[in-house]
Amino acid sequence: MTGYLWLVWYEAPARSAIRHWTLAVTYEANDRAYATVYEVAIDSSGHYQSRVTRRVHLTSNHPSGAYNGKILLGEINDNVLCSLEPYSETAAELVNSRNRKRGPGAQTCHDWAMIIVRSLEDSMLLPQGALACVEKCPRIG
Template identity: 60%
Template sequence: MAYLWLVWYHASSKMSPKHWALAVTYELNERAYATFYQILADGNGMGQFVPNVMRRVHLIATHGDQAYEGKLLLGEILDNVVGALEMYSESAADMVNSQNRKRGVGETNCQDWTMIIIRSLEDAQLLPKGTLAKAERCPRVG
């Protein structure tokens, strides 16, 4: 059994969005090593993102230059779900990028990507009912 976490980081300013990522651990220890799933800007300035996976990172580690701020345990997940997270990540990144092409640069971000994945896992009954509602209450700005 693995554990799925929502992790967020300090924002660069009080008006900036916090960076959100999903992390998988096999322990409930804060110093546990995790595999992080996230999207990162592709660098072209058009509000497009690419999925990124980082392995063997401490659950509460700094992300780039952003200090760790908090986390929420989303639930226990089976190994087959862990194996499918990269596919979920890629699909959610495509959805975020599609929305940004329609709406405008950067209107949809890593938080939306995270919520798409959580909603999908909850709808498939791979996370407990109410997980999405708990995640929606996590801090988003500054």
């Protein structure tokens, strides 16, 4: 079965604050589709933890802010769907590792998403240019 991978971003709490990014998978390419949402969130110790939420409308609001936009990154197959949770966990570990070396907040959910998209694109599981599209998405307020 073919799914669709989206980058979704939400309103920032202030103009100078960062927007929260998530990756979402749907089986339909429309706004009414239900999605499985992959994201990282900061825990009480300041580390990013991977989180998966199922059966969320693609354009629903997020606890961190109102839905603001999305881009379709490409079609993905079942093999990719099975790998997204481990990809998310590994990307969270990489972000946490870099933050330990460079300081808290050096890397964010944006870096987490780009690590995953770069890996999928390098493996030819997403179309060429997906990472370039992600890099252009709004990050701040």
